[in-house]
Amino acid sequence: MTRIAIIGATSGIAEHCARLWAGRGHDLTLVGRDTARLDAVADDLKVRSPVSAIDTLVASDFLDPQAVDMIVGALCAERPVDIALIAHGTLPDQQACQNDGALAADTMLVNGVSPALFAEAFARHMVPVDRGTIAIIGSVAGDRGRKANYVYGAAKGLVDRYAQGMQHRLANTNVRVVLAKPGPTATAMTAALQTKGQRMASPADVAKRIVAAIDRGSPVVYAPALWAVIMAVVRLLPRPIFHKLNI
Amino acid sequence: MELSGWGRYPRVDAQVAFPTDATACARAVTASQTIARGLGRAYGDSALADDVVAMCGLDRFHAFDTETGLLSCDAGVSLDEILTLLVPRGWFLPVTPGTRFVTVGGAIASDVHGKNHHVDGTFGDHVVAIDLLLGNGEVVRIGPDAQPDLFHATCGGMGLTGMILSATIRMRKIRSSLIRETTVKARDLDAILAAFETHGSATYSAAWIDCLARGKSLGRSLLMLGEHADEGPLAPRTKPPRAVPFDMPSGLLNRATGKAFNALFYARGPSTVRTRTIPYEPHFHPLDGLAEWNRLYGRQGFVQYQFVLPSAEGLRRILETIAMSGQGAFLAVLKKFGRANRNLLSFPTEGYTLALDFKAAPAVFALLDLLDRAVLDLGGRIYLAKDARMSEAMFKASYPNWQAFQEVRARHHAIGRFASHQSKRLGLS
Incomplete structure (x- = not known):
């Protein structure tokens, strides 16, 4: 039986990945900060897959390295984790981050440092048994700094480099590191942007692509696929042109 | 953002909130008047x-x-x-x-x-x-x-x-996801009304009625009856729906294409009675096989008119009015309702209900106002979930x-x- 641990399991994309895995009858341990929301996700998955073992783990601190080690240690204690999905994150307003150093720091820690700590902690358990997949939710925002969201983007860029380094290091092992880069997706995190009328991908479609990439062990997956093309263009735009764009 | 109902009429500009839990819903409700x-x-x-x-x-x-x-x-x-x-x-x-x-x-x-x-x-x-x-x-x-x-x-x-x-x-x-479906051909209105009586104990029943047929053929229909099969697989839906790729020209569904379609539809029905066992989707949700079928009516959109009458008496009169008008609707669904429940604004009441589509056009709205008066006179009413244009007076008199x-x-x-x-x-x- 495949065993999956999800960090930030109440995030919209993570929840839809969990539904797909539950549909296959896999066992899931959901980690999050809010007991009530975590239970709501777990109850839903239990209805969807009565054969799956669905557990929850409430953790309050995702930033402290020791706390992260303890969470991952607890997850890997009884039997190995086959897939670890690291999906937590926040998306504060960019302008607010520019005006509030504490918010900016928190944004970078939660979206950048914390996922990297989790990924490394899982690697410490997976490398000795030489199996497992570590999947991290990055973002297209991490591909090039933009005025609209560079604080969040910088953190996601950190995740990108970190995953790249781990992939290099683990290339000759059976441990896989998958970096998913969703475009704007219709989840709770983007509710305010949806109200402004911004077009979003459905979390179900994004999750389907991420789960397929994890099946294959692809190093990087954009979701929806079109974002691979869009971001290739955005990355390659010469600076003088890029600076004229209002994106 | 621009929003409309399934009929794509009317279209309005709306501010939309996207909650994912009850707390966010409460925030949205206390912030402004919403639906x-x-x-x-x-x-x-x-x-x-x-x-x-x-x-x-x-x-x-x-x-x-x-x-x-x-x-x-x-x-x-x-x-x-x-x-x-x-x-x-x-x-x-x-x-x-x-x-x-x-x-x-x-x-x-x-x-x-x-x-x-x-x-x-x-x-x-x-x-x-x-x-x-x-x-x-x-x-x-x-x-x-x-x-x-x-x-x-x-x-x-x-x-x-x-x-x-x-x-x-x-x-x-x-016990099975299959439906035992029986189709009964009815050559006119009397025949279909009699068929509803004869098959009153069937679990599922509804008729496709040809709204373009006039004179002797007025009300000709195919009555579809259904029962859950006792044997067979418990299969989930498998086929993803095909989609209408773009807005069709609004003239596509006209009297000529409608007549051709109805003749074909009726002719392809059984000579009298046919029973077959089919998956549940085509029995209950035939139009779901064609995603975004509302685009068939073009960008101007359409309205669906569904009313219920306590007796079959007025049905003939209304069908005649529709057939004579030559407006859009060519195929409609006729069903015999059971008794009403206690819900204050629930639509179904004992009698016959007919649902049919009309292109959203000025001449159609004039016709529907005419039909409203007939429905009201006959003690009937209109389904709120389909309505886009009924008057306050009509609503208050019929509910x-x-x-x-x-x-x-x-x-x-x-x-x-x-x-x-x-x-x-x-x-x-």
């Missing part, structure tokens, strides 16, 4: 307002009891998701409308009916409990025995009593419980908090 919206399958302006709350983010199941068949889930869960999940386990919806792409919240708010209304009643008749967010931010659990006044106003209440957050419904046990409904709303903090363009048009302020 909840599910999958947008109400045809007209039932789920349109300046401020709309999109409920599809509340899509979690809560519990399913395999002993009792009681299913609890969020209001934004669709009937499609329920069928996909539970048909393989041997459970079916107690009532399904002609599309499975509606939410549980929408099904309750419109108190939808299906082909089994004459034996099983409406969707609301199988709802055991509703968690309702009131206009003052409070959440109450209501049911047939818990605040029944509020429950019977909420089932069929078009989202105007509060925001339905979640519900518990009683599912129906099945005599509207005042009791308003009293319940007043008692439970709904007035001024929940409103749609439809409720304003109908004078339910």
